[in-house]
Amino acid sequence: xxxxxSLPPAEVTVPxxxxxxxxxxxxxxxxxxxxxxxxxxxxxxxxxxxxxxxxTLTETWARHAADLAVLTTGPRCAADRVHVDRDxxxxxxxxxxxxxxxxxxxxxxxxxxxxxxxxRATLRPLGYGIDETRRRQVDLIELLELxxxxxxxxxxxxxxxxxxxAAPDRAGERAGRGxxxxxxxxxxxxxxxxxxLGIAPDAVTVTPHEGPxxxxxxxxxxGTARRLHASLPxxxxxxxxxxxxxxxxxxxxxxxxxxxxxxxxxRALPAPGAEPVAVTVRAERDDRGGLPVWAVASD
Amino acid sequence: xxxRERAETYLRLLAEAALRPGSDGHARRIRRAAxxxxxxxxxxxxxxxxxxxDLQLSLHVRGRQEVFVPGGRLRHLGSFAPGAPGxxxxxASGQPSSWRVLRPGQPTLGSRLMALxxxxxKGLAPATLCFSPAVGTSESDVPxxxxxxxxxxxxxxYRLSFTDGTWAGSTWTGTVVLIxxxxxxxxxxxxxxxxxxxxxxxxxxxxxxxxxPGAAPRSVQESPGERLLxxxxxAMLAELALGIHDKPALSQSALAELAGTLEAAGLLxxxxxxxARLAALSQLLGLPLEGPASEVPARWTEIMAYYGRxxxxxxxxxxxxxxxxxxxxxxxxxxxxxxxxGGAGSFLHAxxxxxxxxxxxxxxxxxxxxxxxxxxxxxxxxxxLGTVEDISPAGGTAGVLRLALLPPLCHETASLxxxxxxxxxxxxxxxxxxx
Numbered sequence: 001x002x003x004x005x006s007l008p009p010a011e012v013t014v015p016x017x018x019x020x021x022x023x024x025x026x027x028x029x030x031x032x033x034x035x036x037x038x039x040x041x042x043x044x045x046x047x048x049x050x051x052x053x054x055x056t057l058t059e060t061w062a063r064h065a066a067d068l069a070v071l072t073t074g075p076r077c078a079a080d081r082v083h084v085d086r087d088x089x090x091x092x093x094x095x096x097x098x099x100x101x102x103x104x105x106x107x108x109x110x111x112x113x114x115x116x117x118x119x120r121a122t123l124r125p126l127g128y129g130i131d132e133t134r135r136r137q138v139d140l141i142e143l144l145e146l147x148x149x150x151x152x153x154x155x156x157x158x159x160x161x162x163x164x165x166a167a168p169d170r171a172g173e174r175a176g177r178g179x180x181x182x183x184x185x186x187x188x189x190x191x192x193x194x195x196x197l198g199i200a201p202d203a204v205t206v207t208p209h210e211g212p213x214x215x216x217x218x219x220x221x222x223g224t225a226r227r228l229h230a231s232l233p234x235x236x237x238x239x240x241x242x243x244x245x246x247x248x249x250x251x252x253x254x255x256x257x258x259x260x261x262x263x264x265x266x267r268a269l270p271a272p273g274a275e276p277v278a279v280t281v282r283a284e285r286d287d288r289g290g291l292p293v294w295a296v297a298s299d
Numbered sequence: 300x301x302x303r304e305r306a307e308t309y310l311r312l313l314a315e316a317a318l319r320p321g322s323d324g325h326a327r328r329i330r331r332a333a334x335x336x337x338x339x340x341x342x343x344x345x346x347x348x349x350x351x352x353d354l355q356l357s358l359h360v361r362g363r364q365e366v367f368v369p370g371g372r373l374r375h376l377g378s379f380a381p382g383a384p385g386x387x388x389x390x391a392s393g394q395p396s397s398w399r400v401l402r403p404g405q406p407t408l409g410s411r412l413m414a415l416x417x418x419x420x421k422g423l424a425p426a427t428l429c430f431s432p433a434v435g436t437s438e439s440d441v442p443x444x445x446x447x448x449x450x451x452x453x454x455x456x457y458r459l460s461f462t463d464g465t466w467a468g469s470t471w472t473g474t475v476v477l478i479x480x481x482x483x484x485x486x487x488x489x490x491x492x493x494x495x496x497x498x499x500x501x502x503x504x505x506x507x508x509x510x511x512p513g514a515a516p517r518s519v520q521e522s523p524g525e526r527l528l529x530x531x532x533x534a535m536l537a538e539l540a541l542g543i544h545d546k547p548a549l550s551q552s553a554l555a556e557l558a559g560t561l562e563a564a565g566l567l568x569x570x571x572x573x574x575a576r577l578a579a580l581s582q583l584l585g586l587p588l589e590g591p592a593s594e595v596p597a598r599w600t601e602i603m604a605y606y607g608r609x610x611x612x613x614x615x616x617x618x619x620x621x622x623x624x625x626x627x628x629x630x631x632x633x634x635x636x637x638x639x640x641g642g643a644g645s646f647l648h649a650x651x652x653x654x655x656x657x658x659x660x661x662x663x664x665x666x667x668x669x670x671x672x673x674x675x676x677x678x679x680x681x682x683x684l685g686t687v688e689d690i691s692p693a694g695g696t697a698g699v700l701r702l703a704l705l706p707p708l709c710h711e712t713a714s715l716x717x718x719x720x721x722x723x724x725x726x727x728x729x730x731x732x733x734x
Contacts, residue, residue, distance in 0.1 A: 072353040073360060076318070082360045140356070147360060178304055183311035187318070201319055205312070 003163050003235075004028035005259040006243035008283070008292065010152035015086075016054040023054055023149070025156050030058045060142045064157065066164035068177065069143055071184040071237070074158045075151060077191035078244065078289030084148040093141050152290030159242025166235035171210060174234055181208040181234050188237060192246035193228050197272065206230045214255040219272040228272070240266070244291030248281040251296060263297060302523050305565030306341040307350075314354040318361065329354065332560045339527040339566055340670055340722040398652070399483050400634055402622035404501030412500040413637025414622035415481065415488065416650045418697055422457070422477035425636035425648035425699070427618045428490070428497050430469045447497060449477055452487035459490075462691035462699045465643065472618075472639045474648065474691070474699045505622060514728035516628045519720060524567025526672075526722060528557070528577050533672055535584060536602045537686040540705040548586050554578055598674065598682035605706035614707035616641045619732035621715070627653070629721030631671065633700075635730060638708065638715070645707035647675065647685055647715075649700045650693065672720040675704055677712035 009026040021034040032038050032054050041055045064070060075082045147154055165174060165181075174181060185208060190201035197219070209215035209231040217230040232254065239256040240246055243264075246253055251268030254276050258265035262283035267276035283292035313332060317325035333351055336342040358364070401415040409429040416423040430443060449457040457477040464473020475490065483504055490498040521529060531549075538546060558574040561567035567574075572594055579590030580599055605611060619638040626632075631653035639646050654669055673685030683704035691699045711734040718727040 069353060073357045080318075080361070083362065084360050143356075144360075179307035179311050182308045183315050186312060187315040190315075190319075202316055 001259050002028060003159060003238040003243065003256070003259060004156070006239075006245065006256065006261050006264045006283075006292075007156060007159070008261050010156060010290065012149050012153060014054050014057060014149070016052050021052075021054045023057060025153060028160065030061050032058065057145070060145060061157065064143060064146055065160050067139075067143070067161060068165070068180055068184075069139070070146070070157055070161045072180070073143060073147065074154050075289070076187045077246075078151070078291050079191070081289070082147055082151070082154055084144050086145075086148040089141060089144045089148055092144070096137065096141070150290065155242050155244070155289075155291055159238045162234060162237035162242060166233065166238055174208065174210070178208055182206060184237060185230075185232055185234070188241045189228075189230060189232065189246070192241070192252065195247045196250070196252045197228070199226055199228055204228045204230070206232055209233045214267060214276060217252070217254070217269060217272060245281060245294040248294035249279075249296030251277075251279065253281070253294075261292070264294075268296075302341045302566055306336045306339070306523075307346065309564035310336060310342065310347065310350055314350060314357075317354060318357055323363065326354065326358065331556070332564070335527070335557065335560050336564060336566075338668075339523045339561065339564075341523050341564075341566060398624055398632070398634055398650070400505050400622045400624050401481075401483070401485065401502040402505055403620050404503060410490075410498035411618040411620070412488065412498060412502070413618065413620045413639075413648055414634070415485075415500075415502050416622075416634045416636065417480050417483060418650075418693070420478070420480055421694060422481045423636075423650050423693060423697075423699060424475040424477060424488070425473070425650075426475055426490075426498060426500075427470060427472045427639055428475075430471070430492070430497065431494055432469045443492070444471070446493045447475075447490055448492075449475070449488065449490045451481055451485045451489070453482070453485060455481070455485075457481070462693065463689055463701075465646075467641050467643065472646070472648075474636075474650075474693070476693060514626050514726050516626050516724045516726045519723050519725050521573070521720075522566055522568065522571070523722065524558075524561035524564075525571055525573040526720070527561065527566070528573040530668060530670075530672060531557075532577050532580050532599065533684055533686075534668065535580060536599060536684055537705060539584060540602060540606050540684075541686075541703075549577070549581050549588065550586075551578075551588050554581070554588060598684075601682050602684060602705055611706070612709040614640050614642065614645050615710050617711060617734045619711070619734045621730050621732055623728070623730050625717070625719065625728060626726060628719060628724035628726055629653075629671075631721060633719065635717060638704070638732060640708050645683070645704040646688060647673075647700075647702040647704055649702065651690075651698045651700050654690075654698060654700075670722060672718075673702055674718040676716040676718070677708060677710070678714050679710065679712070681706075681709075683708065 004027060009024060011022050011024045013020045014023055016034065021032065024031045024033060035041055035052060035055055038055050038058060041052060042059070073082070146157055162184075165177070182205075185206035186204060189206050190204040193199050193204050194201055199219070203226055205228070210233070215231040215233060215236075217228065219226065219228050221227050236254065239259065240253045243259070245256075245264065245266065248266070248268060251270050253266045253268045255267040256264060257267060257278065264281050266279060266281055268279050269276055280297040281294040282297035284295050285293050310329070310333060313325070313329045316322055317329055330351060333342070333347045337344055337347055399417040401417065403412040403414065411427045413425040444459075444461050447459055449459055451457075457479070460476045460478070462474040462476065464471050481488070486502060488498070488500045488502060489496060519526065535549070538544075554574060554577060558567060562569055575590045576594040576596070577590070578588040579592050579594045581588040582590055583592065583595060583600075583603060617640055619640075621635045621637045624632065624634045631651065634650040636648040636650065639648065667687035667690075669687055675683045675685055677683065683706060685702035685704055687700060688703040689701040693699050712732055714729055714731050716727060716729050719725060
């Protein structure tokens with residue numbers, strides 16, 4: 001079972017060659033119905049042949065599958081509309097100098113997120129040379145191209161990135177990104193906590209949780225002094241938030257025991273200070289900025 | 300949590316808050332906070348620029364076009380840049396320093412060598428060179444200095460170059476750079492001009508690599524926020540002494556924002572006396588702030604008292620040799636060469652390794668901020684603030700510093716207690732001064 005089991009498939013139409021093709025996200029993967037043998041087309045592209053745009057798009061998706069800039073730039077909640085004009089991005093790509101249009105195939109986990117990640121041979125420190133300038137420019141355009149796919153894909157890409165970083169064997173790397181994850185978690189729990197408790201988003205702070213258990217959550221003070229402090233694992237971003245189930249039926253979901261769509265088994269807080277309760281949640285509709293709306297189906 | 304992590308978290312959370320609806324205008328505040336965290340030495344400029352660039356992109360894709368220049372001029376000329384590749388990148392990379400210091404023998408009349416500092420590929424000889432008045436006062440060092448040659452008692456001749464120096468009549472004070480590096484066994488150095496000998500100095504090796512005995516670095520007691528406020532205070536004292544009046548004055552609201560940012564970033568305790576101390580100093584300097592005068596350290600008031608006088612004591616005239624390598628603190632090593640004092644003031648000459656690069660010339664109306672505080676106490680207990688007057692690169696990994704002592708020395712002190720405080724380490728060492 002994987003985090004993406006709690007999300008339905010999504011589709012978008014993108015320009016490809018002279019026409020328009022469907023790009024489908026399902027079970028955590030991008031698929032191209034119009035290119036049944038995309039791998040062969042990738043090989044042809046590598047040999048100098050034309051590479052269809054939507055095949056290039058799947059490469060771009062894979063390159064940014066652990067790119068923390070996705071979390072920095074992407075949506076915080078369904079109401080947070082991130083809009084990228086596809087034509088504007090195409091114009092930016094067209095304005096690149098010749099030879100700059102293709103990114104180096106290096107996982108962006110290294111390039112876009114600052115200091116080196118231990119144990120990855122392809123990492124390079126941030127610099128100011130022409131190569132770095134080129135990389136940054138191409139990375140930026142690629143990121144915008146992915147965001148231009150729309151909210152359904154923005155949330156799914158954010159979930160992909162979060163899941164990549166939440167892997168158990170990456171605890172050491174996560175520790176080096178503590179501030180980035182604190183911001184990513186805070187920026188996403190804050191609107192959810194607002195829906196749950198009516199608390200102001202500026203009063204919410206979250207720190208990354210490591211180790212056993214779902215984390216902690218406490219509310220202190222009253223009135224304008226009311227504060228919510230939580231500690232949540234990075235995996236919460238993929239398992240819960242990216243699937244749109246941060247708040248379900250008046251509960252704050254803190255962990256997912258059995259992902260699924262339209263039914264999932266989760267642990268949720270009915271109120272601050274309470275112990276999480278195991279509940280089944282049901283996706284009721286899918287019209288909220290590309291995310292399902294979940295309600296408690298049964299305790 | 301380390302200070303760096305706290306500060307980065309704070310800045311990223313500020314950026315998160317700026318993305319929320321109704322938070323227009325936060326971007327400028329974030330940029331000011333970013334500048335401050337760089338100045339406090341806890342965040343590097345590239346990381347901060349990246350956070351701000353991400354914020355700008357995030358605002359852009361949300362249709363928010365706030366005036367915001369991430370990665371622009373994050374820091375002002377002449378300010379501390381933590382994490383920047385330093386003049387002494389060799390130190391930063393763990394390369395051991397092979398500096399050695401030779402001290403001059405008995406002083407002679409006229410020209411004076413402060414010390415001979417042996418680097419890997421060159422020797423640095425901070426010195427006062429007295430020329431015949433017939434040579435004239437030189438506005439340009441070139442005609443006089445280019446005619447000089449140097450040899451040692453082993454018969455080796457050296458190529459010479461010179462850092463920026465100062466002239467007082469026909470006397471030049473600066474650093475002579477000798478290439479190649481003299482051997483540690485050299486015992487005599489002669490510098491000769493067309494008209495004859497200019498400097499003849501006996502030199503002797505300093506035991507234990509010239510390192511000052513008993514000068515073990517220790518951790519700084521102040522938090523990074525307190526250090527920043529202390530450095531701000533020292534900059535204000537330097538501006539008072541140097542007669543810089545055109546900088547924007549600190550206001551109560553600016554200090555409140557400064558302290559508030561440092562507190563929120565976890566760099567300053569709410570109970571810290573440092574903001575009140577800075578406010579009190581500002582009040583004494585005539586700025587519209589209020590603070591308890593009792594909080595102002597005695598060494599600060601000594602400077603204000605000196606420069607507040609109508610008739611000030613004249614600086615002592617002379618050259619003192621010191622010749623001592625100080626232990627490395629925060630990746631920076633200093634070799635104190637000596638002091639030259641005269642009508643223009645008192646100047647401590649030192650070689651430095653590991654300092655972040657600074658602009659070659661101090662922009663008018665600013666004081667240089669190296670991220671370090673240097674104080675000197677004379678044998679009468681008087682404190683003197685050391686501010687960077689000039690820095691000259693001395694080949695890739697080293698530089699030559701001229702620090703103005705404020706106020707200047709007014710007598711031939713037999714010793715100087717040098718106190719150096721970096722972002723996280725400090726030291727104090729007693730150094731004999733031979734005039």
